[in-house]
Amino acid sequence: MIPQDALSELEVMLGERLSTGKSDLALHGRSETYHPEMPPDAVVYPLSTEEVAGIVGICARHGVPVIGWGTGTALEGHASALRGGVTVDFRHMNKVLEILPEDMLVRVQPGCTREALNTELRATGLFFPVDPGSNASLGGMAATRASGTTAVRYGTMRDQVRALEVVLADGRVIRTGTQARKSSAGYDLTGLFVGSEGTLGLMTELTLRLWGQPEATAAAVCGFETTGGAIEAVITAMQMGLTPARIEYVDVATVRILNAADGADLPERPHLLLEFHGSDEVVESEAARFGDIAGDLGGSGFAWATRAEDRTRLWSMRHRAYHTILATRPGATAVVTDVCVPISKLGEAIARAADDIAASPLAGPILGHVGDGNYHAILMVDRGDATEIAEAKRLSDAMVAHALELGGTATGEHGVGLGKLHLMEAEHGAAWDVMGAVKRALDPDGLMNPGKVVRQN
Numbered sequence: 001m002i003p004q005d006a007l008s009e010l011e012v013m014l015g016e017r018l019s020t021g022k023s024d025l026a027l028h029g030r031s032e033t034y035h036p037e038m039p040p041d042a043v044v045y046p047l048s049t050e051e052v053a054g055i056v057g058i059c060a061r062h063g064v065p066v067i068g069w070g071t072g073t074a075l076e077g078h079a080s081a082l083r084g085g086v087t088v089d090f091r092h093m094n095k096v097l098e099i100l101p102e103d104m105l106v107r108v109q110p111g112c113t114r115e116a117l118n119t120e121l122r123a124t125g126l127f128f129p130v131d132p133g134s135n136a137s138l139g140g141m142a143a144t145r146a147s148g149t150t151a152v153r154y155g156t157m158r159d160q161v162r163a164l165e166v167v168l169a170d171g172r173v174i175r176t177g178t179q180a181r182k183s184s185a186g187y188d189l190t191g192l193f194v195g196s197e198g199t200l201g202l203m204t205e206l207t208l209r210l211w212g213q214p215e216a217t218a219a220a221v222c223g224f225e226t227t228g229g230a231i232e233a234v235i236t237a238m239q240m241g242l243t244p245a246r247i248e249y250v251d252v253a254t255v256r257i258l259n260a261a262d263g264a265d266l267p268e269r270p271h272l273l274l275e276f277h278g279s280d281e282v283v284e285s286e287a288a289r290f291g292d293i294a295g296d297l298g299g300s301g302f303a304w305a306t307r308a309e310d311r312t313r314l315w316s317m318r319h320r321a322y323h324t325i326l327a328t329r330p331g332a333t334a335v336v337t338d339v340c341v342p343i344s345k346l347g348e349a350i351a352r353a354a355d356d357i358a359a360s361p362l363a364g365p366i367l368g369h370v371g372d373g374n375y376h377a378i379l380m381v382d383r384g385d386a387t388e389i390a391e392a393k394r395l396s397d398a399m400v401a402h403a404l405e406l407g408g409t410a411t412g413e414h415g416v417g418l419g420k421l422h423l424m425e426a427e428h429g430a431a432w433d434v435m436g437a438v439k440r441a442l443d444p445d446g447l448m449n450p451g452k453v454v455r456q457n
Helices: 004-017 022-027 049-062 114-120 138-143 189-193 227-239 252-262 280-296 308-319 321-326 343-358 386-405 421-428 430-442
Strands: 042-044 066-069 086-089 096-100 105-108 161-168 173-177 201-209 216-224 246-250 271-278 299-305 333-336 366-369 374-381
Touching (some): 004 042, 004 049, 049 086, 066 201, 096 114, 138 201, 173 201, 216 227, 227 271, 227 343, 280 299, 299 308, 308 321, 333 386, 343 366, 343 374, 374 386, 386 421
Parallel strands (some): 042 086, 066 086
Antiparallel strands (some): 096 105, 216 299, 246 271, 246 366
């Protein structure tokens, strides 16, 4: 429990923006997936960097853990209060602070969501491209080094964050990076904090890279006789210099589910969903060239559309796929795999995963961002069935072990949190100890989101 002195100090600072109500605590202890509820002891709602620094300073003096919270859409228990403490909810720090159109940059507070940012940018001719599917907060996306469907062309959050303002574990406020496009001045602290999942400090401001809105956009779907043919089409397209903005894969099980739920009317075979950005000429040319590549590799039914409503329908269906899949088993949750491998090994990785799932009593449709080698199996389980959860974890760990053999990683975009913690040593070896040394240097008392990313003390 939080010491009463600490609660009193927080109440003096925040008034009604300090909450210890059961429903509020429960909300901030939930996970989007199978992880059990782990509520904090209190939730605070700061309005400024100064308040965040004050909150962290109070918690540091009293030995109280601090956990950051964006929109709560993370999948690996990143914001679970493993040891209780105070959850810092950034919902009120949600402003777009400054748009710098000539430099193609924007300064935002961490609670600003990606959709809110793009709404603000509409009149500028610029947009922020990273699209993890959910309307996540930009602070949370940076903290987990998120990516999503557009990473194949625009990159992940690692590639978009130019500078940060961060509150450290002792309450100090630092700035990392600049608005300049490059720098050789010292360690890359911005890169260190992006992906640190709140274990080194709390981001209170982000300077992000923007991109020009494309002149034309076309979305396409294409079915394949085999998964191998679909993956080979992706590899060939990349080798030929095509630059699609999105290349998504869905397996036969996913196609059946989307047909039933969304009336997709797709043939029951593996499919690629694509999107091309550029000028009218480039979009038309790249779509046509991909159609030719697909046809040579067993692809059929290639069709593309430029109308906004058709494209929105396609990607809305893809973004809803996780919840659509879960709805096929009412009351189910999921263990969601997140491996990423070199694209040349992707077909092998998916084939092994599909065979393992077929031999298991669990259902696990497979889909993913195949343009950058990242795939997910949605392993559906009953939250209260320990046997099912253990089997799903076994399947997930087997996929990770195979991915590491192929030169890949345990997580391409979801992050470590609680769910992938036990896999870090296998992936990083002695480098995981170095991460722990960095954690101890910046957070010697282990108060910042304890139990995540690094070895538990």
